[in-house]
Amino acid sequence: MWVPDYKSKPGRIYVAIADAMADDVTTGKLRPGDRLPTHRELAWRLQLSVSTVSKAYALAARRHLIEGEVGRGTFISSRASDISRLEPNRAQSNLIDLTFNCPVQLPAQEQAMASALRAIADGPRLPLLLPYHRDWVGMPEHREAAARWLSARGTTTFADDVVIVNGGQQGVSVILSALIEPGETIAAEELTDPGIKFLAANRHLTLRGLPIDAEGLIPEAFEAACRSGPLRALICCPNHQSPTLAVMPVERRKAIADIAVRHDVLVIEDDVYGGFLEHALPSIASFAPEQSYYVTSLSKIVCPGLRIGYIATPPGRAKDLIPGLGATTWMASSLSAEIAYRWIEDGTAEKLAHLQRDELRKRQLLAAQSLAGQSFRSLPSGLHLWLDLPETWRAESFVAQIRTQGVAVTPAEAFVVGHGPSRHAIRVSLGGATTSRAELQKGLDILAGLLRGRPAASYVVL
Structure with missing residues (x-):
């Protein structure tokens, strides 16, 4: 009991x-x-x-x-494990947190934010940022800057087809609210971010997990799902996929786009992690622009407190998302959007992204040294590791035992779509939930030590 x-x-x-x-x-x-x-x-x-x-x-x-x-x-x-991971965990406050995939807070972010706020306060545009903007999708100059940012990252679009939102999660929520009816079926990778699972459940959608391999979603599995029954949309993360870190090759992106067009399935491309890659790859949306909604955000790679994201819609379809905006926040903060616009225009956004990647490269090196000899997947400037546990361990036992040593990690089960079995693996976040490299190193050392050991008797299931 x-x-x-x-x-x-x-x-x-x-x-x-x-x-x-x-x-x-x-x-x-x-x-x-x-x-x-x-x-x-x-x-x-x-x-x-x-x-x-x-x-x-x-x-x-x-x-x-x-x-x-x-x-x-x-x-x-x-839904319980998905919901519980979306709120601060009271039991985790005294742990070294390797669960939360947030960027590292850097002094340059604080300096850039202070400078931008002073410039806005002293400049002539402040009165323009205070009222409601009843086109809801964003101010024209903000959308123009967003289009330039997106085009530099593999999705050529135009200002009229951009919607400004409060981060990537709200972007996906807006699309689901506006375009997908409760009860309809959508698909995602069989391991996907808990936030996507939460959004689908909250909208009363049927979420179907599709098989993946080391290169991401398998096109043949997507084709089979399209043939097996009504499929309204696919949510897909082709870059730095969480948790597997798969980066989808260009030919596979083309294949996914072709299948979506032939079967009239919407593609919701979640690219909030794309900024961690050194070189942008063409998006799935670039191969199926009439069928795709591309979502990204500045929160992961530039500054989380900014809470600004962008949706590139099919040509002429931006205003189709107004019902979704109306169901959430009506419009993104014009003040935040103004800061993002200034940072894109003057190069600050790219500078902060570069600094974030540089910090994560250093953290990845720490992890590679600490975990030498273990089986894990990483990216040079990735935000996390995907680590397969030794055969002596089961994920739930490992997660429970390492907590007793003061470290929190995320088991593979948190990412499983549906009720299928999960592999015995963990996601190890290397970002800003650990406030310093010294704290991260301590957590990695504990992790490495436990991986070399065996489950305590109390964690062995007979």
């Missing part, structure tokens, strides 16, 4: 129980499909009233952590 460790948590008891449940989902102590005790059973075990436990379960259900089946009981939801 699951028993929550809630007594050390502040606040009302029922909230503390729900918080403890979220923590146990994050650590793997509770997994999707696990059956929970009945309200009465847990109340008896905790010596609490049934109403208190009922409130805790009701709160957990509102957080999408649990779901009930009449006649069978209450179970951890298939």
Whole structure:
């Protein structure tokens, strides 16, 4: 029987129980499909009233952590691990965090931001940035700068076909809200970012995982999915795919584009990681411009607090996304968009991207030295590693045991679409969740030491 460790948590008891449940989902102590005790059973075990436990379960259900089946009981939801990873983990605050794929905060970002804010405050354009802009898709000069940024990264587009959004995640959300109806089926790589899984579930879409290999999505698998039943859209990450780090070859991009056109399937190209590559490759959208929505962001590679992203739509289709904008934030922050516009125009954006890649190269070298002899995949300036565990380990046991040594990593299961088995691998983030290279080095040393060891007796499943 699951028993929550809630007594050390502040606040009302029922909230503390729900918080403890979220923590146990994050650590793997509770997994999707696990059956929970009945309200009465847990109340008896905790010596609490049934109403208190009922409130805790009701709160957990509102957080999408649990779901009930009449006649069978209450179970951890298939969405639970995705939801829990989208919020700060209270149990992780004292750990070396190698789970969160965020860029490194650099002094140059702070200097550039301070300079931009002063220039805007002292300049003539400030009054233009304060009111609503009722075309919603962005101010013309901001869209023109975005088109130049996108074109330099493999997607030739025009200002009229660009939509300004609050980061890549909102960009995908806007597209799904505007163009995909609840109940429709969309596809993604069989290992995909938890944020994509969350968006699909939140929109009540059926998400189908498609097979991948070392070069990303397999075109034949996409073709088979298109033939097997109605498929409305494909969400695909061809550059620095998370978690596998696959970079799709150009010929495969052409093949995916051709299949999408022949079967009339929308392509939502998620390229928030593309900036970590030294040299841009042509996007899938460049081979199927009438069929594709290309999404990227400055958040990962330039400055996360800016919260500005761009969507390149098919020609003449930008205003089709207004319903999606209206369902979220109506318009992106004009102030943030102005800073992005200035940084693109004066070269600051590219300079900050270069500095970010340079810092990550140094962190990748630290990881390569610490993990020598282990099986992992990396990119020269990538934001994370994808590490296969030795045969002695299972991912859930490894993640649980390394937490006891003060380090958090993400198991492969977090990225699995559907209920299929996951490989015994972990994603190791090297970015800004560790505030210094010294802290990162400490975490990597602990990781390397545990990889060379064997599971403790308490973590062996018989």
